[in-house]
Amino acid sequence: MIIVMEENAPDSAIERVIRRVEAAGLRTHLSKGIERTIIGCIGDERIISQIPFAAMPFVEKVLPVLSPFKIASRAFHPDDSVVEVGGVRIGGGALTLMAGPCAVEDAESLLASAKGVREAGAQILRGGAFKPRTSPYDFQGLGEEGLKLLSETGKALGMPTITEVRTLAHVPVAEKYADILQVGARNMQNFDLLREVGRTRKPVMLKRGMANTAHELLMAAEYILAEGNSAVMLCERGIRTFETSTRFTLDVSAIPVVKQSSHLPVIVDPSHAAGKASLVSALARAGVAAGADGVIVEVHASPENALCDGQQALTPAEFAGLAAELKAIHGILREKHGTPGGARAAERSAEARW
Amino acid sequence: MIIVMEENAPDSAIERVIRRVEAAGLRTHLSKGIERTIIGCIGDERIISQIPFAAMPFVEKVLPVLSPFKIASRAFHPDDSVVEVGGVRIGGGALTLMAGPCAVEDAESLLASAKGVREAGAQILRGGAFKPRTSPYDFQGLGEEGLKLLSETGKALGMPTITEVRTLAHVPVAEKYADILQVGARNMQNFDLLREVGRTRKPVMLKRGMANTAHELLMAAEYILAEGNSAVMLCERGIRTFETSTRFTLDVSAIPVVKQSSHLPVIVDPSHAAGKASLVSALARAGVAAGADGVIVEVHASPENALCDGQQALTPAEFAGLAAELKAIHGILREKHGTPGGARAAERSAEARW
Amino acid sequence: MIIVMEENAPDSAIERVIRRVEAAGLRTHLSKGIERTIIGCIGDERIISQIPFAAMPFVEKVLPVLSPFKIASRAFHPDDSVVEVGGVRIGGGALTLMAGPCAVEDAESLLASAKGVREAGAQILRGGAFKPRTSPYDFQGLGEEGLKLLSETGKALGMPTITEVRTLAHVPVAEKYADILQVGARNMQNFDLLREVGRTRKPVMLKRGMANTAHELLMAAEYILAEGNSAVMLCERGIRTFETSTRFTLDVSAIPVVKQSSHLPVIVDPSHAAGKASLVSALARAGVAAGADGVIVEVHASPENALCDGQQALTPAEFAGLAAELKAIHGILREKHGTPGGARAAERSAEARW
Amino acid sequence: MIIVMEENAPDSAIERVIRRVEAAGLRTHLSKGIERTIIGCIGDERIISQIPFAAMPFVEKVLPVLSPFKIASRAFHPDDSVVEVGGVRIGGGALTLMAGPCAVEDAESLLASAKGVREAGAQILRGGAFKPRTSPYDFQGLGEEGLKLLSETGKALGMPTITEVRTLAHVPVAEKYADILQVGARNMQNFDLLREVGRTRKPVMLKRGMANTAHELLMAAEYILAEGNSAVMLCERGIRTFETSTRFTLDVSAIPVVKQSSHLPVIVDPSHAAGKASLVSALARAGVAAGADGVIVEVHASPENALCDGQQALTPAEFAGLAAELKAIHGILREKHGTPGGARAAERSAEARW
Helix, strand or coil: CEEEECCCCCHHHHHHHHHHHHHCCCEEEEEECCCCEEEEEECCHHHHCCCCHHHCCCEEEEECCCCCCCCCECCCCCCCCCEEECCEEECCCCCEEEEECCECCCHHHHHHHHHHHHHHCCCEEECECCCCCCCCCCCCCCCHHHHHHHHHHHHHHCCCEEEEECCCCHHHHHHHHCCEEEECHHHCCCHHHHHHHHHCCCCEEEECCCCCCHHHHHHHHHHHHCCCCCCEEEEECCECCCCCCCCCECECCHHHHHHHHECCCEEECHHHHHCCHHHHHHHHHHHHHCCCCEEEEEECCCHHHCCCCHHHCECHHHHHHHHHHHHHHHHHHHHHHCCHHHHHHHHHCCHHHC | CEEEECCCCCHHHHHHHHHHHHHCCCEEEEEECCCCEEEEEECCHHHHCCCCHHHCCCEEEEECCCCCCCCCECCCCCCCCCEEECCEEECCCCCEEEEECCECCCHHHHHHHHHHHHHHCCCEEECECCCCCCCCCCCCCCCHHHHHHHHHHHHHHCCCEEEEECCCCHHHHHHHHCCEEEECHHHCCCHHHHHHHHHCCCCEEEECCCCCCHHHHHHHHHHHHCCCCCCEEEEECCECCCCCCCCCECECCHHHHHHHHECCCEEECHHHHHCCHHHHHHHHHHHHHCCCCEEEEEECCCHHHCCCCHHHCECHHHHHHHHHHHHHHHHHHHHHHCCHHHHHHHHHCCHHHC | CEEEECCCCCHHHHHHHHHHHHHCCCEEEEEECCCCEEEEEECCHHHHCCCCHHHCCCEEEEECCCCCCCCCECCCCCCCCCEEECCEEECCCCCEEEEECCECCCHHHHHHHHHHHHHHCCCEEECECCCCCCCCCCCCCCCHHHHHHHHHHHHHHCCCEEEEECCCCHHHHHHHHCCEEEECHHHCCCHHHHHHHHHCCCCEEEECCCCCCHHHHHHHHHHHHCCCCCCEEEEECCECCCCCCCCCECECCHHHHHHHHECCCEEECHHHHHCCHHHHHHHHHHHHHCCCCEEEEEECCCHHHCCCCHHHCECHHHHHHHHHHHHHHHHHHHHHHCCHHHHHHHHHCCHHHC | CEEEECCCCCHHHHHHHHHHHHHCCCEEEEEECCCCEEEEEECCCCCCCCCCHHHCCCEEEEECCCCCCCCCECCCCCCCCCEEECCEEECCCCCEEEEECCECCCHHHHHHHHHHHHHHCCCEEECECCCCCCCCCCCCCCCHHHHHHHHHHHHHHCCCEEEEECCCCHHHHHHHHCCEEEECHHHCCCHHHHHHHHHCCCCEEEECCCCCCHHHHHHHHHHHHCCCCCCEEEEECCECCCCCCCCCECECCHHHHHHHHECCCEEECHHHHHCCHHHHHHHHHHHHHCCCCEEEEEECCCHHHCCCCHHHCECHHHHHHHHHHHHHHHHHHHHHHCCHHHHHHHHHCCHHHC
């Protein structure tokens, strides 16, 4: 951590900051410039990250040097993490396709959608039972009954399943029926829920909040990892911006940004970002081309009869065409870089630019 | 709801949309323009708000006409709502000052801060026991022990108290000790928590999410109101933008926007928006000048020793100066408009502009 | 255009709006719903787009039905436009690679960079002579001298050139030396400059403003097209958001959004979006995978000695690797869709979803 | 400037950076921490601000310590600047009201609006002759003819005038007729125009770009100041965010942020931020309460007949009511702080918090 003092800071103010840093067990390193005095703090800056130096007299600003996350960091785990679930690998050079309807509606419609996506090459079946809806008057999902249907359909077709948990009470229920627990964008900073899924031994997919930076996503992942659950994957699903022609703005840059800072797999969700079916394929291709380890796509056997988000669902036939493209694009990256993690290394190699 | 068809939509596609609207019990009104055919839907558009018309062939776009919230709407309740708690009025022309430390730390420090803010004119004491923290390694609050201290301090000084609940389990505990339950920005769309506080009979202060529009805030309030709890107040605390010199961008426009659409009181939180003490007073004044019914300000007897957010806390002396200014500004608005609700009426009166 | 009246609008207010629409030569279509009266305007809504209906008493809101741009619209020109310059095709299924240094610095360094990018497969040479710099104390470009060097280098290597014009006086100078005129993001709504480049007969590349929507980009293109210059291409280069790990947020969704609404070619600029070299390749791949007709990439023979934006420049060797990937990804899209325009048609075909 | 090296940076890479800093004439100060090596640069960091250290091998990040603007900085000029024009003072504790129509339309309508605002207390008359319009098909202003009308009206009523210049050619024309030249939001980074108005001896009002930070606004002001024109005032007029209920989001925080960093006066424009008349008064009050030195408000004698932005224009009667409120609010701030500059000093006094 570097503490920059105001131009006219008296020595007494500088000494006061130094004493406080040293009282916490770190060493300091003073650098008197022409216009500013700068105090470098040497030692584990996480120890002093909670001290409000900015509230001390004559402190102009505080510049952190290290990222505040540890276990999620690539420095902690240089190789790509791989999450395995029911024989499907996520991360480490694989391309994983997750697909299915927004919500589980009934057995028949779910089976139709699930068969469609499996034939198209999807390995993991998605389906919501606890739906977060903007309006209290909208369809809220089937609850445990929906999870049962999802589980039965997944088993019948040999597909692991992923479903969203919205509150603590959903966790044990979803744990019983589903293979991957999803924490949605609106709950990315629901710290109690993060801890709760961290205490299960199910893989977790954590979606980026619509107003959160890529680094805040890693801090939220840290909550799950710190509870001992290392099977965490992240999901980029769009952030809120002024652009109104899409529901959210898919931030494809977040994919390489996260992969440079972290070893966790990154999945891209083009459906919620786009908010309309005609844009989904282009965004899914962009995500895989940017280095994502997989996609999660809303597919419905009959979008216009969907109870939830039909306007953004692909048909199984559309998804089949997309899946073929994604595999081909992934093949090009793999051919060149070995694995996306390898790609990362190749693309930022410092030595190569010397 | 208005449904705009694509330019070359065939009659069969138009008829298909019409049949679907009419099957739901609404009437339609067809308008064939030169470039587009438009289908107006007559009746309660909330009934058809869940039908994914945009997923139907040749539908170009769907334009809602009405706001999706009901109970929160000013059409539903034309006069300003007033929330009363322990003899303090919030809304309806009053100016309510809430202040106190970010977190309850210990009895002595809480009492020092509380005495300071009471002397300065604050009516309601704030203090967090369950802190939402970006990092799992930061101070997380004292929990129930903190609530007890808050309650005792409030009683000793004759001040009702407000505290944040972060998850369902916190609700009964906070209900036992505090007078107002706060739902934080990160939980604005935690729909389960909204329902849970809606089932209590304690007043609720709902903070706007950092990526949510003013209308989404009203939709979230609707979740609480729909459970039967009508003592809801809203809080503007800044949204996330590209500007980095403040922690968030206080959206003062949201105050009149919400007051035009809704009858609920609006409180402004300048502390979290600013993120630094030297900006808090200017933002608090701006909020009251824009028509807010009150402020909630972080005040600490010794900011540089605060365990949480010390850099944005005012001292009691600074708050006393601010409180005097806020009362004077509120007096000016009151003199002219009677009440902020009256202000609203005066400022948008259609007839006056004829 | 649809005009929604307030709930309690008297007949006299409704008639007043109708008279004003009809006085402008359009017909109206009245629809009295249960809660609102709606006035549909039939005829060319561009005629009445300037009338401030929202300032009339009891008007609640005004909903436009049509896009305000004409010549830029795909309805006006259903096939993809193709821009041809010096034997290079841009749009219509081709993939065009533009590359070169941020600024022209001197003959030797420019030649080194230019040779590098030509060998890697770039067809068009970029280089700035009039640099828009945030600080008045930064290097501002070589001016006409820089354009001469760019032109000579381009001719020597058989590459058409592209350069930015920043003000009206630059246009005739750049027209003399360069093959494509670029209007930068900060000038997207410099309407005088748009008209001026519209009066030349050189192709123009118009970059999206960092705070502008995709539809505003098309409106700005309309200014150029309306002057009679139809050789316009658009460029997505990132928008401003709260995310700080990149300089701007590349909005890949804008590529299919623009292609659905318009026939103009779309180029992606990953360098300015990323702001750092290690992210450029991932963003370039994402852009092409999303359907872009080409890329414009900053490449410098020695990035750490660049006078401008060295931190985001690729080396020629890095660009060669990227170019190979981009061609392969483009090949996959072309194989499936014929052309990106065809891709568009395939991806949003309404009939296919019936 | 502080340069942070990557964790595993070899000594050779560190030495390479040091040599480059020292070659530019600055001294370095090395600090080897446990996880990172940090290089402090001692001397005028503006000299090395253009060196792309981030492009050098093993450099992780570059942290500037000083603001890049000089003449605009409060360190350069500790007291508030005051701009005087035709006997009206702007800044230094005064409250200046500027008002008038969006565009000059004709003599009669201008006179009606001007008389209205003068009676209400406005000191400066605004009116556009060169209008920047999103659509090429909209009314573009009367040009020089409009400036003549503005000048005659201003002289007849004893009001100095302000008008926007959009391109270099407008500057000498506007200089001839108007008293203050305005550079609009879309031109905040039109660096050629900034230099041109910097070469005149007329006061300039520079509006903040809709995607620009407060510090970028000060950098843009620096372009004008660096040409020798010190009569510069800044204008906050809203930034682009995801919120759609206003045209832009007025960033009131920018007012104290700019005043802490700079000595230049700050004017607030509530009309363009709001985009609708019913919100303008609340935003104007908020701006003055946050410490603005004045407001610029669109007022039209008959908003619904305005040729430009009628929906956001106040009537003269509405403006009269607003002006009274603004003066009263300003009086409260003045009473307490002496001047807004004094307010600044009082609000951030470090000593007071010791």
